[in-house]
Amino acid sequence: MARIVVVFDFDKTIIDCDSDNWVIDELGATDMFNELLPTMPWNSLMDRMMKELHDQGKTIEDVEEVLKRTSIHPRVVPAIKAAHALGCDLRIVSDANLFFIETILKHLGLRDYFSEINTNPSFVDEEGRLRIFPYHDFHKSSHGCSLCPPNMCKGVIIKRIQASVTEEEEEKKFIYLGDGSGDYCPSLKLRDGDYVMPRKNFPLWDLICKNPLLIKAEIHEWIDGEDLERILLGLISKISLGENSHFFSADCKLQTISVSAQALPKALPVQQ
Ligand SMILES: [Mg+2]
Numbered sequence: 001m002a003r004i005v006v007v008f009d010f011d012k013t014i015i016d017c018d019s020d021n022w023v024i025d026e027l028g029a030t031d032m033f034n035e036l037l038p039t040m041p042w043n044s045l046m047d048r049m050m051k052e053l054h055d056q057g058k059t060i061e062d063v064e065e066v067l068k069r070t071s072i073h074p075r076v077v078p079a080i081k082a083a084h085a086l087g088c089d090l091r092i093v094s095d096a097n098l099f100f101i102e103t104i105l106k107h108l109g110l111r112d113y114f115s116e117i118n119t120n121p122s123f124v125d126e127e128g129r130l131r132i133f134p135y136h137d138f139h140k141s142s143h144g145c146s147l148c149p150p151n152m153c154k155g156v157i158i159k160r161i162q163a164s165v166t167e168e169e170e171e172k173k174f175i176y177l178g179d180g181s182g183d184y185c186p187s188l189k190l191r192d193g194d195y196v197m198p199r200k201n202f203p204l205w206d207l208i209c210k211n212p213l214l215i216k217a218e219i220h221e222w223i224d225g226e227d228l229e230r231i232l233l234g235l236i237s238k239i240s241l242g243e244n245s246h247f248f249s250a251d252c253k254l255q256t257i258s259v260s261a262q263a264l265p266k267a268l269p270v271q272q
């Protein structure tokens with residue numbers, strides 16, 4: 001069994017944009033989306049927008065066509081394939097929805113590289129309209145996490161994955177890659193010996209920089225797909241070699257913390 005579990009966020013981590021915004025913008029529904037956003041949760045609004053677009057005559061093929069044009073850094077696909085070839089267990093945890101993610105992954109030839117996609121369920125109904133539902137049914141009960149949106153706590157998902165893999169004999173290391181504020185809660189759940197890869201200058205990175213000591217995992221920031229590939233594959237080979245030298249990890253962590261400390265005064269005005 002794989003020793004390394006690599007958990008990817010999807011939007012702005014695997015692909016370079018937010019798939020929800022991309023579809024809404026490309027299908028010309030940005031103004032309506034922005035008008036309705038203050039009135040309902042994001043996830044419910046996406047379901048509503050799919051109805052509005054369907055009523056306007058946009059077909060599921062139109063949505064697919066837009067999804068297939070999503071931009072992705074040219075090094076991300078090779079990075080995912082290499083991580084898989086090195087024996088890692090790859091999973092996705094995303095607040096997009098299954099239809100968007102699977103359409104893009106199939107188009108990129110990547111669907112079979114992931115053992116699990118944890119996201120908001122969705123399906124095409126008999127009228128050809130995409131229906132999108134919350135991962136966590138918040139109408140029935142709350143997931144109880146104040147950091148996360150009502151429809152999904154990625155921390156709960158990470159805890160479940162941690163529990164499911166510790167039933168196996170070998171100790172697992174996690175590498176978590178993400179960019180958004182929703183990736184902060186799962187980052188807090190990572191343990192000593194795990195790794196978190198926050199995208200630099202994105203909300204997850206800002207949150208981690210505020211107090212890096214809250215994170216037990218080793219922190220490795222990245223900027224773009226090229227960086228993602230280099231750092232991810234570097235961490236996988238380091239773990240695979242069972243490197244026990246403390247120098248490498250201590251250096252990196254100190255470096256990250258000093259970079260973070262410098263960035264802190266800049267980050268503060270943005271937060272206020
Ligand atoms: Mg994201």
Ligand SMILES: [Zn+2]
Pocket residue numbers: 145146147148152153154155156185186
């Ligand atoms: Zn949470």
